[in-house]
Amino acid sequence: MSLYTSSGNGSFGNILSSDAVLERMPDCFFYRNLWWDKGEFSEKAKWEEVTLPYVLATDVTIEEYEQRTEKLNIHGCWEWSNGKVIIYELPSMPHEVCISAVSEEILNACRHVRGTPTQIYGFGATRTRDSNRGKEADTSFRPVKPAVTAPNGSDGNDFPWPNLVVEVAYNETLDYVEESLRYWLSPGHAYDCIIVKIDPVPQGQVPVRMRAWHYCISLAGRGTRNIVPLVNEFEFGTRDGTGAQLNITQVITTS
Known part of the structure; x- marks a missing residue:
């Protein structure tokens, strides 16, 4: 699985492996990806700067997506499309x-x-x-x-x-x-x-x-x-x- 570091205007930056995220990811991207990793919706993610739809993660199977949304109780905000987890609505x-x-x-x-x-x-x-x-x-x-x-x-x-x-x-x-x-x-x-x-x-x-x-x-x-x-x-x-x-x-x- 990879994580996208999408910019606030909807363009996509480099794809980072999960091992490199902590060291190389800017703070706002790190906190955005906490929503996928742990279900934490943090104000430090600067969601107000995000343009929807926003790619949260890539290389995710439909089974992994369904298991994660069930485990984290995420409803009405994410969807899965061709291996990508997309944020289309914010809580x-x-x-x-x-x-x-x-x-x-x-x-x-x-x-x-x-x-x-x-x-x-x-x-x-x-x-x-x-x-x-x-x-x-x-x-x-x-x-x-x-x-x-x-x-x-x-x-x-x-x-x-x-x-x-x-x-x-x-x-x-x-x-x-x-x-x-x-x-x-x-x-x-x-x-x-x-x-x-x-x-x-x-x-x-x-x-x-x-x-x-x-x-x-x-x-x-x-x-x-x-x-x-x-x-x-x-x-x-x-x-x-x-x-x-x-x-x-x-x-x-x-x-």
Whole structure:
């Protein structure tokens, strides 16, 4: 395994072996790599200077990545792609609070089917993988489903994929979350994806703007897996992108 010493602008420096890290790595890179090594998210890493996505480690197998995230209890921040561990989101209260609130609303909306064969269950940030990517949704939902034919399951074996996944982006860029959309709605994966983007604010302040998009591949004649149809788009908060006063507004509605 190797560690990248990515600069704050997203370019990559030299790849260092783990034996040389302590002696040759600048302090901020050393503290950043503590997140991978020990699960320590340190302010000394100067995360505010990092441009996401950020390559945290290379030459990592999907099995090693899954074992490490489970051991360190890292969810909603890393993913694995072709041997690289990539940071796409940083821990923050707005991110976690939004995930919890959205999950509660979805399960509440599905309360009428509780106790029936179509009951919807929350599967949280269940790990998934395909041929070259390992990823978790921020939260996910589905009814009870039979096993699928291996290796087409979400675990690379026979575990069913969720029907609905939710991605909440705070530090994560919209460009990167759109890559996630294509992953989740790839053939044989999920059917619906909700993306929520919260405009970040300085630490200690309350976010004032949030946008949400709902995509679905099940609308006949409205797109393909490559061009996923947008079902609804919302913008809500107290201010819009220009700083003007804003009330809850539904921008696009299709039926």
